[in-house]
Amino acid sequence: MTAAAPASTAAIAQELVSLCRAGRNLDAVARLYSPKIVSVEPVGGETMPAEVNGIDAVRGKNEWWFSNNEVHSAEVNGPFVGEGQFAVHYTFETTFKPTGQRAQMTEMALYTVKDGKIVREQFFYHMPTA
């Protein structure tokens, strides 16, 4: 790899997982995400549409999540690496601060990499989200 070559999918996957294991999710967004990132949830909510476009909106979504959830534990399993895409399996134990409701959730995220940046993240849940 020359100095100018974009980072490989596997390298980006490892860096994302390392940062998330350290609780540095916002650093991962800043370092690894494309300005044109598209973030897709299964369903939208009252305060958040299902699809969010652009680095500012995705940073805002992450900041909202961390400010509204107390994270008791976060397990980051993976990465699982394919061609131009990789997946990560997350398990969170959280309390949603506005309601005080504690819950465990487990999900998979599928990331698409282009030119050394994450351009799309799509989330898949193990719990019904309706």
Added chain:
Amino acid sequence: MTAAAPASTAAIAQELVSLCRAGRNLDAVARLYSPKIVSVEPVGGETMPAEVNGIDAVRGKNEWWFSNNEVHSAEVNGPFVGEGQFAVHYTFETTFKPTGQRAQMTEMALYTVKDGKIVREQFFYHMPTA
């Protein structure tokens, strides 16, 4: 690798994906699944519990699904390979025969490999399943 060594996670992942792309999902169960396979859905239904144990029950679950769904298209994206686990991203366009309802669904499956066989599969959905 010696002849006695179990197949690697990557090799099993590739074989599963190849068989599923050919519509040979039941062959994949027969060839690659452990007799003690555990299959985990997000939620149970009227006819199927969320967790199914053992190769006979998992074969039955697959046969039920294929006999009750007309598959218009099946996209198999991956595999995404990790250490002792791999993921596959599926997108199906199906009609559920009992109701005639046509739907697109996309899901990820996380597979766990032990001694050269798939011992666990867990499904994550992009649509609410409730």
